Amino acid sequence: MLDPFGKRAESLIREEFGDLLALLERVPSAISVEEPISLVSWMLESENPPQELVEVDNLEELRDLFKFYALLGAASISPYGLEAEVVKRATLRLYSERIKASKNLSETMLPVVPVGENEIPHNDLNILERRMDRNLSPEEKEKLKIKYKIPIKDLLNLWGSSLKEVYIRNGYAYLRWETALKMWEKAFEKRFERAVNILYEYRDELPEFYHRLREKLEEIAEEYFKERGEMFKGTASPLRFDLFPPCVKEALKGVPAGMRNYAITVLLTSFLSYARICPNPPKKDVRIKDCINDLKIIEEEILPVIIEAGNRCKPPLFEDQPHEIKNIWYHLGFGLTDSPTMEDSGNSTWYFPPNCDKIRANAPQLCKPDKYCRGIKNPLSYYLKRLYLEGKKKEGETSE
Template identity: 50%
Template sequence: MLDPFGKKALEYLNSVGIESLNEFLSIIPARIDVNTALERVSWINTQNYPPDDIINLDRTKGELYDIMTFYALLGALVVSPYGLEMELVKLTNLEIYRSRFEQRIRETKKEILPSKQTEKLNNLVNQLSIKVKAVTKNEIDQRDRIILEKILWKDELDIEDRENKELKFKIHISDFFKFIGDDLKKYYVKGGYVYIQKGMLINAWQRSFELNIERAVNKIYENRDEIFQNYYSELYHRLNEIARKYFKKRLGIIEKASAQPLKFDLFPPCIKIALGGVPSGLRNYAITVLLTSFISYARICPNPSKRNVRVKDCIKDLSIIEKEILPIIIDAGNRCNPPLFEDQPNEVKNVWYHLGFGYTSYPTLEESGNSTWYFPPNCDKIRANAPQLCKPDKDCRYIRNPLTYYLRKLYLESRKRSEESEKSE
């Protein structure tokens, strides 16, 4: 199985009776031990290329086994999405799938008949999560082929270079725009497909793979309570050790999001709208439910490592809540029309309730846990309860919860800093 996000992979999982991602993640711990899952990433600290037994895992142990070892890592990333661990999983698995893909392409060359080669290539690319087909021998007009060869080969390339430059694949125009670019001028286009070389196909697929990892982690994160298991926590911590060793230089610049001063400019649109104050019909949801949960988790526990975490698990006294979090919530409430807390003074007790202290005005830290500390609602819940708050921007495409929007932006910001510092060295 080549692409764990491809249609074929999903059909395969359905065919063995697995209907949802969470169901799949719930059976993995009984089938794949932590060390086995880690073999997909641990090689990075000792060698540049994945070992053959990992590249061939789908053949030696079967497709289901192979795909389970990969999804085990995705389950672990949900413990704390967006960090060096995600970088590590992306990097190592891109290399595994790229090597596997190259190996399988080489194997198609053993077929003597061109039609058989095309058939095998098509079987291979059909498994990808992007719309690609293999190009048949006479598909490009003879006249066009001569012109293209002149442009691509420039007469001086050796056989291997020529093979790499051959237009062996065609990608659907919609996926071309998504993963390659927006300028068709330099390409041969026919029947809704853009003709490309092997290297371009691999690059396009890499982009889709990275995006799919983010999408999958966000999808699992949506129902992450269901998979909070020691197995995934342990796997996450071991991933963290390997990542810290591999990315030594970037440590200190890229760190996982932890309790830290809030960066308002990185908040998602719905939170910015709530902060600006909203009309009466929206006030309670926007301020007491959404803003209270978002600001409190973002400030003091952006990556809760267990289910039903309490405020007292994350801070030692209430000063952060009293001096930082409550003023933000009260100010936003006062910007509502009419002002929320002037209109409904008891709503402050409801804020404490949503912070997990029960319905009260002056709690102590020890009282945290008297009610549930509400986690920020997922985007689909926000859209259902308060559609006026959801005005998605381009970054909303990747996430399914406002808190992961913020974690992702924090991560991208620190990654940019790290890249700049590497350049300036």
């Protein structure tokens, strides 16, 4: 399998399983937890994947697909943790090597087609490929050849440089092999991140197989990144208000009557508590006492922010509805009380932040998407993504 997101893979998934979730249901009965690990563990010993992983028999392509999507399912449990990052890096490198070996991008997700003979004017080709330069070696000449074309609209989604560097004709951009491969790599990263975000919403429905696999990936990731600098791990840490999603920032400003209870008690309470205490819940129905030992963080870092936001509402929420403080504790999982103890944790459900669809339906005024909202299904995912990007940014600065 050249590309697990490519045309052949999509066709296999559709024909054999119907959809991605059905495939993920099938995986645990088809392969062991150990099998997908080989697609990642090689990174601990080498910069390049071993040849036996690069050369895969066509008869094994379905099994190969199982392995990749097993990793994807496990990564979705913690989409911005080290596990997802190490899976993305390893599989990107592996499938990139397979594509290089095949010298073919036509079956990948990248919407390119080979350039036809006489499609580009002869004089233009002479310039683009430097055909008149007799000092070029055969290898250099091969690198300069225009191999593929891609519709401009698709190019713009992936191209990060000036269009002056691109030969454009009749609505297409024409690419050399190395440029096309780099664009595929960008497309792979985007598709991977989008996929784990989508699957994140279904993680509680995933079989135990994926949780066991995630634990093994966590061990590999921690060893891999140990010598490469620390990255964001998705663990409890002080709140970064500057990285909050737009809906949460709007709720913090205070809202008018009719939206106060939803914005403050439902959205803000759940978001702030999970973001501060347990951004990557290890299991469904987690309780606050599973994550912290006392109420200090809630009483000193979370509750004051909620109360301040409530007081900014018009009219002020807690002056107008003093009993609402009990609902705050109820949504934190302590039952209906205004003076909880840690032993009360679990008396009610610790509510998870509502998905973006529910926010749009219940409080559309809060929803003001920015560029980071694309592909995000939950405000907590947004926050994790921003923290993750900050971690990568710092890692880059450190390496420089």
